[in-house]
Amino acid sequence: MDQIAVYLEKLGYEVEDQGKIKRFLLVLKDGLPIGFILQDFTVKMISGEDTQKYDMLQRIVSFVRTNQHLQTAGQGNAEYIVITYRGNQLTTFFDLKTGQERYAVYIINDSGEVSSTIPTFDTYDAAIREFISQTSMIDLKAAAAKEPLHIRWRRQLVKHLMKGM
Known part of the structure; x- marks a missing residue:
């Protein structure tokens, strides 16, 4: 989760670590929340956000999960x-x-x-x-x-x- 947060920040997103019992990441773009990344690396979007942002976040999370050992x-x-x-x-x-x-x-x-x-x-x-x-x-x-x-x-x-x- 930490690598995904760092990588998203490098790409221009803002990421806030949330949750004490079940940890998740709140993803913001230009100061506005657009979605969440849960502990199991699933991406959930805030209602009203378009599918392009969802697809992009999903691809980024998948990319980081694949390469996080490097x-x-x-x-x-x-x-x-x-x-x-x-x-x-x-x-x-x-x-x-x-x-x-x-x-x-x-x-x-x-x-x-x-x-x-x-x-x-x-x-x-x-x-x-x-x-x-x-x-x-x-x-x-x-x-x-x-x-x-x-x-x-x-x-x-x-x-x-x-x-x-």
């Missing part, structure tokens, strides 16, 4: 570190504009400065591919050049059969 990146940053390799980082964050989880890659260059990839990535697969290629963690060209044994065998068989024609 270390946060930097001071006061709303990103979670997914992978670290030789000081380089692949992070994930919740983008309020799109309402989705996004990924960023931070690479340390030769002079020791950190640079991020722009644009960020919508999918983990695209982000991990960029991270691996930028950090040279795995030589992707060499890995792609090696065909599985059954494909090499099939290719040799086709060549042999074609010679007989």
